[in-house]
Every structure is written in structure tokens, then in C-alpha cells.
Amino acid sequence: MLAVLGVAVSAAMLLDMVMLATGMRQSLRSLLLSRGFQLRVAPKGTLPFDTEATLDSTSALAARLRANPDVVSVSPVLGGHVHVRPRSGDGAALTSVALGVESTVQGDYELLNGGDATADDALVVNDAFLAASHRRIGDSLTVAVDYDPQLRAYAGTRLMRLTGRARFLYLAAGQRAVAMPLATLQSLGGAARADRSSLVMVRAREGADVERTRLWIERTFPRSAAISTETAMRQVDERLSYFRQLAFILGSVSLIVGFLLVTTLVTVSVNERLGEIAVLRAIGVARHRVVTQIVLEGVAIMTVATPLGLALGLMTARWLNGILAAFPGLPEAIDFFLFQPSAAWASLGMLAVSGVLAGVYPSWRGASQPIATTLRQEAIG
Numbered sequence: 001m002l003a004v005l006g007v008a009v010s011a012a013m014l015l016d017m018v019m020l021a022t023g024m025r026q027s028l029r030s031l032l033l034s035r036g037f038q039l040r041v042a043p044k045g046t047l048p049f050d051t052e053a054t055l056d057s058t059s060a061l062a063a064r065l066r067a068n069p070d071v072v073s074v075s076p077v078l079g080g081h082v083h084v085r086p087r088s089g090d091g092a093a094l095t096s097v098a099l100g101v102e103s104t105v106q107g108d109y110e111l112l113n114g115g116d117a118t119a120d121d122a123l124v125v126n127d128a129f130l131a132a133s134h135r136r137i138g139d140s141l142t143v144a145v146d147y148d149p150q151l152r153a154y155a156g157t158r159l160m161r162l163t164g165r166a167r168f169l170y171l172a173a174g175q176r177a178v179a180m181p182l183a184t185l186q187s188l189g190g191a192a193r194a195d196r197s198s199l200v201m202v203r204a205r206e207g208a209d210v211e212r213t214r215l216w217i218e219r220t221f222p223r224s225a226a227i228s229t230e231t232a233m234r235q236v237d238e239r240l241s242y243f244r245q246l247a248f249i250l251g252s253v254s255l256i257v258g259f260l261l262v263t264t265l266v267t268v269s270v271n272e273r274l275g276e277i278a279v280l281r282a283i284g285v286a287r288h289r290v291v292t293q294i295v296l297e298g299v300a301i302m303t304v305a306t307p308l309g310l311a312l313g314l315m316t317a318r319w320l321n322g323i324l325a326a327f328p329g330l331p332e333a334i335d336f337f338l339f340q341p342s343a344a345w346a347s348l349g350m351l352a353v354s355g356v357l358a359g360v361y362p363s364w365r366g367a368s369q370p371i372a373t374t375l376r377q378e379a380i381g
Helices: 002-032 058-066 127-133 182-188 210-220 229-239 241-272 274-282 287-325 341-367 371-380
Strands: 039-043 071-084 094-101 109-114 122-125 140-148 153-168 177-181 199-204 224-228
Touching: 002 229, 002 241, 002 287, 002 341, 039 210, 058 071, 058 199, 071 182, 094 127, 094 182, 109 122, 122 127, 127 153, 127 177, 140 182, 153 177, 153 182, 177 182, 199 210, 210 224, 210 229, 224 229, 229 241, 241 274, 241 287, 241 341, 274 287, 274 341, 274 371, 287 341
Parallel strands: 094 177, 122 153
Antiparallel strands: 039 199, 039 224, 071 094, 071 140, 071 199, 109 153, 122 177, 140 153
């Protein structure tokens, strides 16, 4: 049982490291493609929402993009912050991330209940906002933007109606967020935000060459940068190389520990049965059959311990994922440890090979002992 538990811990760590090596990348890729948008257009030299830079003439840009036969839909998004005044009028205003979207084509949130932000005064919020503001769907609230500390006044205010509750895909856990029609957020910001957007998401038609579309966008709009999902993933791979290296090292260590543990157990078992092995050889049992039997013992230990290790690995991964997911700025939907059948099969395969290799040395050593000498030593002992 101690041997099985030891191998199970090694198997759990191996599974977790295989999941870590590929999980975050696959999770991010799934997140970027969850709404079907393969391209994101942002101001040149910036990442989407990385700075306060915006794209001007958004309506003309969107119309030109929609005219491309390879483009199915275009979703402009304006980002910012809004301040919601408390019910009583006293106390500090509640600040939240704000997104101006076109609700019919938006790809930033999933509506959970209520109505979408279709009317000019409609507001869709997440659970964190509801909890902090103590509001409910159907309430009216005053929304303000761009507070000027010198004038102690807001650039624009508007009475809005809370129409829906949503889950925002790209925001961190606990981050308050609201969404409203793009034109509404633009008008609240005055001339500084007129016809502007922070990001334009583009969905290409099925079968279209996304890279060719990306190059066309950059040629047509030289002041913007088009980022495809594949380009984003290459940048992510560069930034996540540390995680992959760490996962590779720890996974290798866990595999080696499991291998050495099984090898030690099988070797001790063989040393205790050298006389029995010599008797089998003496009565005509072939050497390869003895080797096979001992190798199967190592495989059996791995086979019994692996299911327990996989279950332990999944529980550990869930706990570790909860810790890492709380890292500031990371989208709530990102998983560091994403379970995939391929990861489980890869772990099983490596453990099976390790179990076979663990029994090769002790089995060959036991089967190669001189029969007469071994029997005489056993008789004297």
C-alpha cells in the first residue's frame, strides 16, 4: 500500500505538470475563439485595452471591413470606466469597467438573464457590480464618466436602466463591469470619444484565409494593427515559456521518482526470491519468461497506483487552479490546469513505459544469476 501511495503521488504530480504545460495555452485559445472572432484590430503599437489609445473614425472603419467578402461580422468595442452614484447621493461613487458595444454582434459577455443593451439607456452588468451597488434588474441609476478632480465634476452623466445580468468573458474574477450601447458611451465622453473605439473584433467567413485578411487590414488601415488568434498565441507561447519549462522539469522529476521507487521495490523483491528464480531456471523455465513475470510486477504496481494518482492529480489541479486564477489581471475564464483526455493518456503512457523499464534491470539481474551457485548459497543460508 505504501508503494502504491508513493507511485500515486508521483502520478498525480506528473498529470498536473502535463496539464500545466498545455492547459493555459488551450484555455486562452478557447477563450479567444469562444465567440468566433479570429481577428482583433487595435491602435498600432498597442495591445487591445493595454493603453487608453483608441481608433478614430470607427464607423468608416467598420463599414470598410464589412465590405470585405471574407468578413462575416464586425464588432467595435469602446473601453473605459464609469462612476455610479450611490442611492443616497452621499459617499464615494462606485467605479466600474465599462464597455460600449453593439449588442447584436458583441463578443465580450454572455447574457445570463434579463434583456440585452439594445436601448440607448440600457445597462448590462455582472454579479460583482450587482453585489457592490446593491442594485437589481429593473433599477434606474445615474452613470457618469471622466471625473475631473480640479473642477470636481464629471464630463458626462446619464440616467440608465439596468436591464440584464451577464458574465464578462475577459475580465478578472471580482472585477466590476457594465456594458452599454457603443453610441451611448461615445456620447458620454463628448468630443474626445466621438466615433472612437478601443478595439474592433472581426469574424472571418468559414474557409477564409485569416492571415490574408489580417494583412489586408493592416495595409488598408496603416494606423492600426490586426492581431489574429494565431499571432496572439505565438506571443503567449513566448510569455508562457517559463511555465512550460517549469512543468517539464517537475514532470520529469516526478516520473524519475516513480521510476526509482518501482525499481527499488522490484529489486528488493527479486533479491528475496533469488532461490525461487534459480529453482525455476533449474527445472527448465526459460529466462525470458522469468524476466517477463518480474517486469509485469512493476507494471502491476503502476497500473494499480495510476487511477488513484489521476484522481489525486485532478483534485490537486483544481485546488492549484483556484490559487493561480486569483492572480490580478487574469481573465476569470482562464484555466492553468485544463483537463484534456490527451493529457491523461500521455501521463498513462509515460507511467506504463516507466513501469516496464523499472522491472527490466532487476528481472534481468535475477534471471542471469548462476543456477548452481545461487542454489548452493540458498541451501547454506
